[in-house]
Amino acid sequence: MSGVKRRWLLGGALGCLGAGVLGYGGSVAACSLHERRTALIWPLLDVLGDVHAPERIGRAWRDVETDAEIEAALLARGDLAGAALIAEPLRRRTRLGELIRTDFAKGDTVVADRWVVTRLEARLSAAWIST
Amino acid sequence: MLVDGRRTEGLPEQEYDLVIVGAGPAGITLAHELRGTGLRIALLESGGEEYDDSAQALNEGTIEGNDDEYDLAFSRLRYLGGTSNHWGGHCTPLDAIDFERAWNGMTGWPMSRASLDPYYERAHAYCDLGAYRYAFADLAPGDPDLRLLPDTPGIETAVLRQSPPTRFGEKYRDALAASETIHVWLWTTAVRVTTAPEAVEIVDTRTLEGVTRRFTARAVVLAAGAIEATRLMLWSNQQNGTAAGDAGGLLGKCYMDHPSGGAAFLHFDRRVGDKIYWADIDTYADGGVPLHFALRLSDARQRETGLPNGHFLVFPFADDEAAQTRKRRADLGMRSLKSVVKWAIGRDVGARFDPGREYCNVIDSADEMIAAPIERLRGGGYGRVLLKYEAEQRPDRDNGLRLDAGARDAVGVPAPILQWAPSADDMEAVRQSAIEIGRMAGAAGLGRIELEDYGDDPYWGTTTAWHQLGTMRMADSPQAGVTDADGRVHGAGALYVASGATFPSVGRANPTLTIVALTLRLADHLKGRLAA
Numbered sequence: 001m002s003g004v005k006r007r008w009l010l011g012g013a014l015g016c017l018g019a020g021v022l023g024y025g026g027s028v029a030a031c032s033l034h035e036r037r038t039a040l041i042w043p044l045l046d047v048l049g050d051v052h053a054p055e056r057i058g059r060a061w062r063d064v065e066t067d068a069e070i071e072a073a074l075l076a077r078g079d080l081a082g083a084a085l086i087a088e089p090l091r092r093r094t095r096l097g098e099l100i101r102t103d104f105a106k107g108d109t110v111v112a113d114r115w116v117v118t119r120l121e122a123r124l125s126a127a128w129i130s131t
Numbered sequence: 132m133l134v135d136g137r138r139t140e141g142l143p144e145q146e147y148d149l150v151i152v153g154a155g156p157a158g159i160t161l162a163h164e165l166r167g168t169g170l171r172i173a174l175l176e177s178g179g180e181e182y183d184d185s186a187q188a189l190n191e192g193t194i195e196g197n198d199d200e201y202d203l204a205f206s207r208l209r210y211l212g213g214t215s216n217h218w219g220g221h222c223t224p225l226d227a228i229d230f231e232r233a234w235n236g237m238t239g240w241p242m243s244r245a246s247l248d249p250y251y252e253r254a255h256a257y258c259d260l261g262a263y264r265y266a267f268a269d270l271a272p273g274d275p276d277l278r279l280l281p282d283t284p285g286i287e288t289a290v291l292r293q294s295p296p297t298r299f300g301e302k303y304r305d306a307l308a309a310s311e312t313i314h315v316w317l318w319t320t321a322v323r324v325t326t327a328p329e330a331v332e333i334v335d336t337r338t339l340e341g342v343t344r345r346f347t348a349r350a351v352v353l354a355a356g357a358i359e360a361t362r363l364m365l366w367s368n369q370q371n372g373t374a375a376g377d378a379g380g381l382l383g384k385c386y387m388d389h390p391s392g393g394a395a396f397l398h399f400d401r402r403v404g405d406k407i408y409w410a411d412i413d414t415y416a417d418g419g420v421p422l423h424f425a426l427r428l429s430d431a432r433q434r435e436t437g438l439p440n441g442h443f444l445v446f447p448f449a450d451d452e453a454a455q456t457r458k459r460r461a462d463l464g465m466r467s468l469k470s471v472v473k474w475a476i477g478r479d480v481g482a483r484f485d486p487g488r489e490y491c492n493v494i495d496s497a498d499e500m501i502a503a504p505i506e507r508l509r510g511g512g513y514g515r516v517l518l519k520y521e522a523e524q525r526p527d528r529d530n531g532l533r534l535d536a537g538a539r540d541a542v543g544v545p546a547p548i549l550q551w552a553p554s555a556d557d558m559e560a561v562r563q564s565a566i567e568i569g570r571m572a573g574a575a576g577l578g579r580i581e582l583e584d585y586g587d588d589p590y591w592g593t594t595t596a597w598h599q600l601g602t603m604r605m606a607d608s609p610q611a612g613v614t615d616a617d618g619r620v621h622g623a624g625a626l627y628v629a630s631g632a633t634f635p636s637v638g639r640a641n642p643t644l645t646i647v648a649l650t651l652r653l654a655d656h657l658k659g660r661l662a663a
Binding site (some may be wrong): 111 | 395398400565566569570571572573574575576578579580581582583584
């Protein structure tokens with residue numbers, strides 16, 4: 001131990017910490033420049049809890065609509081934005097569940113890779129894959 | 132009286148008021164219904180009192196199209212009681228909507244459901260079905276948690292009643308044997324039917340030993356199943372140089388079945404415990420008659436969508452292979468236990484029952500039989516169910532029966548060739564119906580539907596329900612059908628058909644109850660006609 005100077009140890013530790021801070025901070029800064037719709041999509045992913053095969057459904061639906069079309073369709077739904085803005089997760093999930101059940105009742109459904117889901121579920125599954 | 136047709140001496144005269152060809156559910160019901168009228172009746176049965184290979188071989192024929200799990204030789208039976216000897220026993224009447232519809236340019240039923248209801252009610256006694264009740268509201272168990280879906284205008288629960296099943300030969304054998312006016316001619320196969328100029332009906336018969344006979348009567352009823360009744364009619368026309376019943380070119384056409392198979396899995400959002408729909412349990416009964424429950428589109432929803440009829444039987448699925456194996460063992464043990472109990476109390480268990488085998492099944496499966504309900508009580512439940520469809524097949528001239536010019540059976544009748552090919556339209560109707568169920572399941576927060584993958588199978592994995600129907604369809608006009616609403620063959624004198632062959636459409640209902648009901652309707656008609 002006598003060969004190891006205290007200042008080397010402290011310097012090394014601070015160097016590692018600094019590299020981590022720089023790496024993470026740099027990544028955050030870089031990602032902020034990359035255009036994504038996480039603010040809208042992430043709160044809505046609660047819906048996928050009841051979708052049994054979101055990856056299969058999402059991949060199938062990407063053959064039907066482009067990312068831009070999916071995004072535009074999601075943004076166009078006022079009731080969806082309202083649900084996404086609910087901060088409390090359980091209430092948000094309950095509200096989204098109501099929307100999904102209403103869509104089913106209205107017959108706003110599609111078949112994606114043999115799954116019968118609402119159009120909204122198909123779009124969110126596709127958005128989840130694209131995110 | 133039972134008559135052995137193979138004998139050549141000491142036999143009664145062959146002049147009757149009525150000859151009935153075929154001693155299955157229709158033939159026996161008709162004879163039994165007319166037993167008190169004093170009419171002299173001959174009931175012709177191709178086989179004997181028990182199964183016999185040589186008689187059964189008369190059924191052999193060819194299937195073109197979908198022959199998966201299907202053969203003509205054993206899908207029906209030739210001995211007293213006919214195909215009721217291996218009948219499964221599920222019963223339900225045709226739905227009201229079935230009497231409103233006409234498919235593919237064909238005519239529909241020339242009667243209403245309401246007009247047939249009194250006969251359905253009487254048919255219940257013949258099929259040992261208890262009260263004539265099918266409304267789910269009357270029969271539903273009180274606990275709403277036992278249901279999968281709430282009532283909606285689109286989806287409803289269909290009720291099927293379970294016959295023991297009635298083996299018509301066993302049930303009515305003694306009454307037929309004791310009758311002085313009904314002669315059951317065993318080992319006597321009809322090979323030709325003719326209307327003589329003096330309005331006498333003639334039935335020529337032959338035994339496997341080559342003994343021929345000629346029966347005469349004031350009326351003849353073909354009461355065999357669709358394939359044999361049609362085969363005899365086609366062959367008789369060919370021999371006679373006539374076209375009885377064939378003015379519209381429909382004799383032998385429009386064969387229908389109830390295509391059956393897996394439609395979809397319903398994956399639950401949360402695991403569910405036992406429900407009334409589970410097709411492998413028969414816990415529920417009405418007056419001692421077991422009930423089965425299935426899901427179907429309501430008549431109203433069928434009208435809106437134009438979809439044909441059908442129902443979905445529900446089979447719970449354990450989640451992994453090991454659990455499925457355990458469940459199959461438990462189910463096998465329960466089935467065997469029921470058979471052993473039935474056998475022990477003297478109930479009918481079928482000719483192939485082996486008490487040793489069934490008992491050992493129970494012993495081998497005892498651990499799983501005990502474990503399965505305990506696991507369910509612990510909240511195991513099921514994550515998904517299979518929806519198995521039994522669908523209405525719509526009439527299509529391309530499906531039908533014709534005679535094989537190159538093959539004859541042991542009594543000289545050309546063998547049948549059956550063309551049966553469920554169509555892509557039929558498949559799409561099943562798919563759309565399953566999607567409708569998926570919408571309702573999603574709206575109820577129950578789960579999601581995953582449709583079955585049929586790959587490139589031209590017949591989409593469907594199999595026969597062994598419901599042979601429709602090749603002598605009934606219609607008011609001779610151009611639109613083979614028989615009239617009473618079952619009388621258009622263009623023939625007093626030649627009638629009591630058979631699933633007369634169905635112009637098949638709905639979703641297992642057909643035996645309707646066949647018996649139509650037979651009772653014909654019996655009333657014949658009472659009037661022959662009394663006059």
